[in-house]
Amino acid sequence: MGDRPPREPAHRRRRTTTLGDGVRRGLRPGRGPGGEGDPPVTEAGYTSNGKPGKGTSPPPPSSWSSSCHTLQESLLSSASGYSNYRGILNWCVVMLVLSNARLFLENLIKYGILVDPIQVVSLFLKDPYSWPAACLIIVSNVFIIAALHTERRLAVGSISESTGLKLHVFNLAAILVFPVVIVFIVPSLTPVGGVLSLGVYTVLFMKMYSYKDTNRWCREIRQAQVKRLTRSNSCPSVAQSNGRAGQAHVSYPGNLTYRDMYYFVFIPTLCYELNFPRSPRIRKSFLMRRLFEMLFFMQLLVGLIQQWMVPTVQNSMKPFQEMDFSRMVERLLKLAVPNHLIWLFFFYWFFHSSMNFVAELLQFGDREFYRDWWNSETVTYFWSNWNIPVHKWCLRHFYKPMLRKGVNKFMAQTAVFLASAFFHEYLVSIPLRMFRLWAFMGMMAQVPLAWFVGRFLNGNYGNAAVWISLIIGQPVAVLMYVHDYYVIHYGTPA
Amino acid sequence: MGDRPPREPAHRRRRTTTLGDGVRRGLRPGRGPGGEGDPPVTEAGYTSNGKPGKGTSPPPPSSWSSSCHTLQESLLSSASGYSNYRGILNWCVVMLVLSNARLFLENLIKYGILVDPIQVVSLFLKDPYSWPAACLIIVSNVFIIAALHTERRLAVGSISESTGLKLHVFNLAAILVFPVVIVFIVPSLTPVGGVLSLGVYTVLFMKMYSYKDTNRWCREIRQAQVKRLTRSNSCPSVAQSNGRAGQAHVSYPGNLTYRDMYYFVFIPTLCYELNFPRSPRIRKSFLMRRLFEMLFFMQLLVGLIQQWMVPTVQNSMKPFQEMDFSRMVERLLKLAVPNHLIWLFFFYWFFHSSMNFVAELLQFGDREFYRDWWNSETVTYFWSNWNIPVHKWCLRHFYKPMLRKGVNKFMAQTAVFLASAFFHEYLVSIPLRMFRLWAFMGMMAQVPLAWFVGRFLNGNYGNAAVWISLIIGQPVAVLMYVHDYYVIHYGTPA
Numbered sequence: 001m002g003d004r005p006p007r008e009p010a011h012r013r014r015r016t017t018t019l020g021d022g023v024r025r026g027l028r029p030g031r032g033p034g035g036e037g038d039p040p041v042t043e044a045g046y047t048s049n050g051k052p053g054k055g056t057s058p059p060p061p062s063s064w065s066s067s068c069h070t071l072q073e074s075l076l077s078s079a080s081g082y083s084n085y086r087g088i089l090n091w092c093v094v095m096l097v098l099s100n101a102r103l104f105l106e107n108l109i110k111y112g113i114l115v116d117p118i119q120v121v122s123l124f125l126k127d128p129y130s131w132p133a134a135c136l137i138i139v140s141n142v143f144i145i146a147a148l149h150t151e152r153r154l155a156v157g158s159i160s161e162s163t164g165l166k167l168h169v170f171n172l173a174a175i176l177v178f179p180v181v182i183v184f185i186v187p188s189l190t191p192v193g194g195v196l197s198l199g200v201y202t203v204l205f206m207k208m209y210s211y212k213d214t215n216r217w218c219r220e221i222r223q224a225q226v227k228r229l230t231r232s233n234s235c236p237s238v239a240q241s242n243g244r245a246g247q248a249h250v251s252y253p254g255n256l257t258y259r260d261m262y263y264f265v266f267i268p269t270l271c272y273e274l275n276f277p278r279s280p281r282i283r284k285s286f287l288m289r290r291l292f293e294m295l296f297f298m299q300l301l302v303g304l305i306q307q308w309m310v311p312t313v314q315n316s317m318k319p320f321q322e323m324d325f326s327r328m329v330e331r332l333l334k335l336a337v338p339n340h341l342i343w344l345f346f347f348y349w350f351f352h353s354s355m356n357f358v359a360e361l362l363q364f365g366d367r368e369f370y371r372d373w374w375n376s377e378t379v380t381y382f383w384s385n386w387n388i389p390v391h392k393w394c395l396r397h398f399y400k401p402m403l404r405k406g407v408n409k410f411m412a413q414t415a416v417f418l419a420s421a422f423f424h425e426y427l428v429s430i431p432l433r434m435f436r437l438w439a440f441m442g443m444m445a446q447v448p449l450a451w452f453v454g455r456f457l458n459g460n461y462g463n464a465a466v467w468i469s470l471i472i473g474q475p476v477a478v479l480m481y482v483h484d485y486y487v488i489h490y491g492t493p494a
Numbered sequence: 495m496g497d498r499p500p501r502e503p504a505h506r507r508r509r510t511t512t513l514g515d516g517v518r519r520g521l522r523p524g525r526g527p528g529g530e531g532d533p534p535v536t537e538a539g540y541t542s543n544g545k546p547g548k549g550t551s552p553p554p555p556s557s558w559s560s561s562c563h564t565l566q567e568s569l570l571s572s573a574s575g576y577s578n579y580r581g582i583l584n585w586c587v588v589m590l591v592l593s594n595a596r597l598f599l600e601n602l603i604k605y606g607i608l609v610d611p612i613q614v615v616s617l618f619l620k621d622p623y624s625w626p627a628a629c630l631i632i633v634s635n636v637f638i639i640a641a642l643h644t645e646r647r648l649a650v651g652s653i654s655e656s657t658g659l660k661l662h663v664f665n666l667a668a669i670l671v672f673p674v675v676i677v678f679i680v681p682s683l684t685p686v687g688g689v690l691s692l693g694v695y696t697v698l699f700m701k702m703y704s705y706k707d708t709n710r711w712c713r714e715i716r717q718a719q720v721k722r723l724t725r726s727n728s729c730p731s732v733a734q735s736n737g738r739a740g741q742a743h744v745s746y747p748g749n750l751t752y753r754d755m756y757y758f759v760f761i762p763t764l765c766y767e768l769n770f771p772r773s774p775r776i777r778k779s780f781l782m783r784r785l786f787e788m789l790f791f792m793q794l795l796v797g798l799i800q801q802w803m804v805p806t807v808q809n810s811m812k813p814f815q816e817m818d819f820s821r822m823v824e825r826l827l828k829l830a831v832p833n834h835l836i837w838l839f840f841f842y843w844f845f846h847s848s849m850n851f852v853a854e855l856l857q858f859g860d861r862e863f864y865r866d867w868w869n870s871e872t873v874t875y876f877w878s879n880w881n882i883p884v885h886k887w888c889l890r891h892f893y894k895p896m897l898r899k900g901v902n903k904f905m906a907q908t909a910v911f912l913a914s915a916f917f918h919e920y921l922v923s924i925p926l927r928m929f930r931l932w933a934f935m936g937m938m939a940q941v942p943l944a945w946f947v948g949r950f951l952n953g954n955y956g957n958a959a960v961w962i963s964l965i966i967g968q969p970v971a972v973l974m975y976v977h978d979y980y981v982i983h984y985g986t987p988a
Contacts, residue, residue, distance in 0.1 A: 067767055067769070068765050068767060068886060069763065069765070069770055069771050071771040071772075071859035072859075072860060072862050073861050074845075074849075074863055074864070075864065075865065075866060076846050084866060085869075086869060087868035087961075088868065090958045090961055091868070091961050092583070092587060092590055094961045094962055094965065095590055095834075095965070096586055096589055096590060096593075098827055098830060098962075099590075099827070100593075102827035102828055105823060105827065106824050106828075109821060109824060269563065271563070273562060273563060277563050277565040278565075279565065326602070326603055329599060330599045333592055333593070333595060333596035333599070334596055334600075336592060337589070337592075340589075348570070352570050356571065365563065366563035366565060366566060367571070368564075368566050368569075370568070370569065371569065372578060374581035374582060375578060375581040392562060460584055463581050464584045464587070467581075467584055467585050467588045468588055468592075471589070
């Protein structure tokens with residue numbers, strides 16, 4: 001042991017160097033028997049050997065046998081000012097990897113390989129000759145064109161603002177209601193297909209809402225220009241022409257084209273503006289990497305769900321029927337891990353890979369699709385940073401307008417959570433064709449949670465609390481829905 | 495959302511401040527509609543708005559609607575020089591706690607509460623009227639006294655060095671052989687009792703070995719003094735008298751007393767010296783804390799073993815009989831977690847609580863019973879820092895003497911591992927009354943492992959490798975022995 005000098009951890013040098021030195025000599029017999037000759041200075045601060053010169057002079061043959069103990073504290077007792085535990089982080093990582101490896105192995109042994117791409121396809125279409133979801137999505141163009149033409153009429157002033165508003169409201173309402181109707185009258189539409197198409201329609205709703213607002217604002221600005229010509233150069237639409245050097249600049253009525261509209265429909269943002277920041281060029285390598293990630297994580301997600309989620313959920317049906325509490329908790333925690341991993345992969349797949357891929361393809365410049373929510377120390381910070389497109393939309397078209405109407409902040413915030421809760425419920429209940437309020441309540445529960453965490457926890461505790469709410473919160477909702485879905489469709493769950 | 499300014503993570507300020515500023519304004523509608531008015535400077539470095547003064551002057555009613563996008567990269571893409579993932583550490587901790595909580599709950603559901611103090615007692619004595627282990631330990635005094643008297647004879651020169659050496663060798667051999675004989679002729683001695691008493695005897699062996707060496711060295715020094723009086727004051731035994739102020743100083747022949755001997759026997763070190771560093775006083779509070787820890791961890795260890803280890807081990811018997819490889823690995827990983835936790839608790843209990851308790855009680859000054867092995871980046875560093883008393887002994891009485899005899903370092907190191915391997919085997923095989931070489935091979939495997947890690951891995955990888963070898967290595971050996979023990983004593987394992 002210790003024949004070569006071991007890498008000295010930093011603290012040694014920090015602590016009494018003479019001690020470290022003595023110890024190191026002790027560890028290194030290569031220095032010859034003289035090494036331990038001079039008793040090192042201890043933390044107590046006195047030398048166990050009076051004569052300073054001794055270390056240098058050649059020691060007598062057996063002096064190394066003299067003293068091999070020094071007065072000192074153990075590292076872990078508070079008396080020794082020691083605090084270097086970087087090894088512990090590695091320990092955490094190793095333990096996590098090993099225990100999850102075991103879980104995965106156990107799962108393989110128990111169920112064999114369940115991954116099956118064919119099954120995935122069948123989720124999308126029961127009958128391979130009818131593609132309800134696809135058709136539904138294609139039909140959505142109608143509403144886009146409707147919105148565009150309404151705006152054109154408004155631009156030329158052939159219809160009044162109020163009429164335009166009515167048309168828009170009708171159009172937006174139709175966007176939300178139409179898919180619901182379809183889902184209920186077309187039984188061949190599977191839950192997965194339903195979620196997809198409803199997702200598309202929800203996104204479309206928010207985009208169209210932003211579209212109408214922004215255009216209205218432009219009209220207001222145009223009128224403002226007409227009124228106070230003096231300040232005309234402070235009109236952003238004009239102002240921006242100075243900035244966007246080298247790019248064709250669009251100002252108000254000129255933006256009402258199919259090209260502009262569809263560009264807005266496809267780029268990964270929900271907030272319309274006349275002149276989006278554009279990235280200078282399409283980086284091929286970047287594009288390829290994102291594409292690879294998209295495909296890879298797609299496979300991974302499907303695999304994890306089939307191999308890990310499905311069996312775990314099925315196993316947890318029984319305890320939930322019997323309301324066996326301790327087993328329910330155990331199942332819940334067991335489900336929490338895969339569910340959380342899947343959520344993390346999904347986040348990366350959707351918000352980083354896919355959105356960046358599309359943005360790169362369309363040269364859309366603003367790639368801030370998420371901020372550093374993983375460091376969030378308050379629930380509020382998490383919700384306002386993990387999904388920036390939606391957050392931006394809520395801020396611009398929902399929250400601030402309310403504030404301007406004189407609603408106080410807490411009410412406005414709660415309203416935003418309510419809207420968000422509504423859409424969560426909308427995206428889950430309709431495709432599953434059953435109305436529970438789990439998703440809704442889950443979102444609304446964030447308000448008191450946010451208050452609690454913000455009030456009582458901060459720093460790493462706050463961060464940990466946010467993580468826990470993420471890891472535990474979701475599987476609860478998932479289990480609730482799956483349980484009810486089983487009860488409805490397969491009678492008593494297996 | 496985001497109505498109050500969220501705690502800004504450090505990196506924002508680090509990154510382009512203007513961007514951060516713009517974002518923060520964007521997040522804070524309280525600043526009024528003017529907030530988003532001025533498009534922030536992007537990382538690309540140009541303003542999407544030419545006029546600098548705009549932000550300050552009262553903006554036109556709808557200017558906030560102008561631009562809500564800026565040219566920027568996603569945090570996770572390498573282009574953004576972002577690297578703040580402190581949240582991940584909290585994530586690791588939360589995941590670890592949750593998954594182990596689940597394991598524990600699962601265990602409780604499966605087996606109920608297995609903790610049972612009575613059972614513990616029965617481990618020590620089958621027949622409450624015969625205490626073989628205790629008697630065996632009491633008998634050990636014979637050897638202590640034998641060593642002391644041999645030294646006394648040697649001191650006065652009534653026997654020659656060679657005779658003294660013979661007597662010591664005989665005495666030391668007896669210390670190792672005697673308990674083995676007893677274990678085999680007294681069937682009522684349980685494995686646990688056997689391990690305890692053999693442990694005591696092993697410690698005693700090392701102490702007595704150190705005792706004889708140190709005294710011999712002192713005699714050599716005394717002769718050296720007689721020969722060269724000029725350098726007499728460089729004799730450490732005298733030299734130390736200057737240092738140890740206020741303490742009664744002992745020089746060579748004067749140390750051969752019962753009091754001195756038994757003090758050495760009871761203090762937590764294996765290396766004898768004439769004048770141990772003494773702590774100035776007994777700190778009551780420190781003593782009480784260590785005592786509490788001792789009792790608490792004792793209970794915890796017993797509980798964990800009964801509740802977690804025993805059932806897991808029993809479950810893993812079947813796969814090991816059937817040599818079902820994948821299940822064997824799964825069982826192994828399942829066993830690794832509790833085994834590792836128990837080892838960690840044991841380490842703290844033995845090397846920190848117990849040793850500090852005894853040392854405090856006996857005012858023994860040198861509390862370095864372990865160094866920061868948890869940061870060790872090489873296997874060598876781990877082995878030379880996790881158990882300092884043994885390491886010190888090996889260095890002083892085994893490794894250095896060999897080097898002085900001209901053995902090269904690698905050979906000497908291997909020899910140390912061999913000795914260590916022998917004692918590991920000795921402490922396991924004898925009490926279990928069966929001779930497998932698992933422990934022996936386990937220790938010897940450290941030599942190639944040390945070479946490999948030192949050669950190919952360093953930094954955190956080395957550290958992780960050491961952790962893995964600890965977490966995985968031990969349960970392998972444990973399973974091997976338990977398996978064989980079952981096969982022998984209960985025929986086919988349950």
